[in-house]
Amino acid sequence: MAQAKSDSGCRPRGRPPVRSDEETKQIVLEAARHTFAAEGYAATSTEELARGAGISTKTLYRLFPGKAALFEAMCADRLERLLSAVDLQGSDEVDIETGLHAALLACADLALDPEVVALQRMVLQQSATFPELAANFYNNGIARTAKALAGWLRLQVKRKRIAIDDPEEVAGMLVGMVASAPQRAAIYGGLPLPSRKQIERRVQTCATLFLDGCRAKSA
DSSP states (O other): OOOOOOOTTSOOTTOOOOOOHHHHHHHHHHHHHHHHHHHOTTTOOHHHHHHHHTSOHHHHHHHSSSHHHHHHHHHHHHHHHHHHTOOOOOOTTSOHHHHHHHHHHHHHHHHTOHHHHHHHHHHHHHTTTOHHHHHHHIIIIIHHHHHHHHHHHHHHHHTTSBOOSOHHHHHHHHHIIIIIHHHHHHHTTOOOOOOHHHHHHHHHHHHHHHHHHHBOTTO
16 A cells, blocks of 8 residues: 655644744734733843743844843834824815814824823833833834824925914924823822823813914915
8 A cells, every 4th residue: 555645845733833033023022011011121021021922032132132122112013003093194175173183182092092101100110220211212102193293283284274383392282282181190190091082072172272373364
């Protein structure tokens, strides 16, 4: 009887598929997000991070130079995912009130996301010991959010819908209006983050205040 021909092209049974580095990075980043939030930055070891991701510390260091680099990548990845869902592109099909409300709501949703606030709380707690954490969080989160909103505002100025001199400065003010007080209340006062209805009401108030003072005269 002829011996059955083996299927050399098939993966051996019981052996899991080999993950790409990008897939492994995403697993590490997700595990790091939970571990950092639960344990804090200083108390989290690279061994714990590797164990949480189901990889060796050798693999972890191959993918990320160290804990600080992993934290930076984790913040950037999380904020990138949130920002990717934010559409701050202006449209001629919507009026300025609708467009501004949508833009500010998107920024508020990002700034007041529970995970983002948890990261900010952790960064503040560790900033004296690890000052690079604060800089990375600012550059990857706060500054990028304001930059995205500034781009939207600049487009509205170009379309002569609003009259402002410095979109970057105004963007920072608007983000502060919609998010700073609730953030501080949650981080320093231990108060709950605002509900969706409360966020929408705050955004509407901020949008109205801004447009009452900055609407272009020809609009």
